[in-house]
Amino acid sequence: MKVDHMAQSQSITYPHILELKHLTRDSDEHWETIEPQIQEFWHKAPKEVRNRQYEHEGCTITVDINWQPLAGRLRRDYGLLRPLRENTPPVKDWLAKIDRPLRIRAEVTVSGTNEFCSYDWYPTFFLDTFVHEVFLIANLSVPGSADFYRTSIANPKQRHSTDVRLSAFAFDVGWAESLDGNWPSLQALPPELVCKWFKALNIGYKQRAETGIERALFVLLHMARDDARIDSATWLFHGLEAIVSTKVGESVSGLVRRLAAILELDASTQKRLNKRLRELYDWRSSFVHGGYAVPHPAASEVMDRRLDNHLMELHELRKFGASLLIATLQALIKKRIVELRFDEQLVTTTIET
Structure with missing residues (x-):
């Protein structure tokens, strides 16, 4: 649907509603450590996740999201769940309260004119783009x-809402396992540092990645949409290879060597990385080049127990690969690296003349 805007130089604000469902984590692991920090992030949400401005072909688009209702809701749900976690009687109707969707107001202001700004989808596109940015910065x-993952964007001028579908499962489980002492190790980082790093990347509304870091971030977004399939192994290698600038098909040892340099790994951890990456690479190769025993789409391990081990092995390797990709990006953030290049050097020893 196209809206007739008469003024040539104008500023129009479009109200939107973000509807968030299933706000609780999928796991209770380390809830005492993780959930207060999640609440703190949203309570003190940096301006970079509340306001964003884009410049697009003569238009200035300003996006504003009020995240305070989310901060309050997370604090309330934490209180509702605490009795169950501590084996004490829960509050009456606690489940109905937790399951209730949360609606957040968002506004998109479009200033100026171009050939696209009169379409209803135009302001929604920038809000959706900003929500994707917030997903990466926050996580x-x-x-x-x-x-x-169960979030939608409603524009009163459009018949259908826009589904966001971005799951934080890989981030959540990766941090929980890190707190158990497992590697790769994820951690909470200062939001101001992450915001500064992300701003320096200057991704904006790009629809195609141009750098290795951009490709890795876009891979995370693709995996967040659906990380439960075998092609996630291909996505993971694409993201890891993009960060360290290895070419498709190069040996795993080169990938390991470069990742080890970024992550500053000791010899024993580097050997473990090599072993796990080769296992993941075997899955990728079987899928890309043939030999992969394709499971039925119904994927019922109850009916065929052979599928149980298959799914569990893939799940564990996928968790490892996702944590490795996230840990590598966090290492770049801590080092304030927004661009990197590996130069191979030839080192020789000659005979005396």
Whole structure:
């Protein structure tokens, strides 16, 4: 649907509603450590996740999201769940309260004119783009803090809402396992540092990645949409290879060597990385080049127990690969690296003349 706007130089504000469902984490692991930090992030939400301005072909688009209702809701749900976690009687109707969707107001202001600004989808596109940015910034700051898998964007001028579908599961489970002492290790980072790093990347509304870091971030977004399939192994290698600038098909040892340099790994951890990456690479190769025993789409391990081990092995390797990709990005953030290049050097020893 197209809206007839008469003024040539104008500023129009479009109200939107973000509807968030399933705000609780999928796991209770380390809830005492993780959930207060998630609440703190949203309570003190940096301006970079509340306001964003884009410049697009003569238009200035300003996006504003009020995240305070989310901060209050997370604090309330934490209180509702605490009795169950401590084996004390829960509050009456606690489940109905937790399951209730949360609606957040958002506004998009479009100033100026171009050939696209008169379409209803135009302001919604920039809000959707900003929500994707917030997903990455929040989860790289406090892993698991922004789960938008059951989130939709409603524009009163459009018949259908826009589904966001971004799951924070990989971030959440990666941080929980790190707190158990497992590697790769994820951690909470200062939001101001992550915001500064993300701003320096200057991704904006790009629809195609141009750098290795951009490709890795876009891979995380693709995996957040659906990380339960075998092609996630391909996505993970694409993201890891993009960060360290290895070419498709190069040896795993080169990938390991470069990742080890970024993550500053000791010899024993580097050997473990090599072993796990080769296992993941075997899955990728079987899928890309043939030999993969394709499971039925119904995927019922109850009816065929052979599928149980298959799914569990893939799940564990996928968790490892996702945590490795996130840990590598967090290492770049801590080092304030927004661009990197590996130069191979030839080192020789000659005979005396």
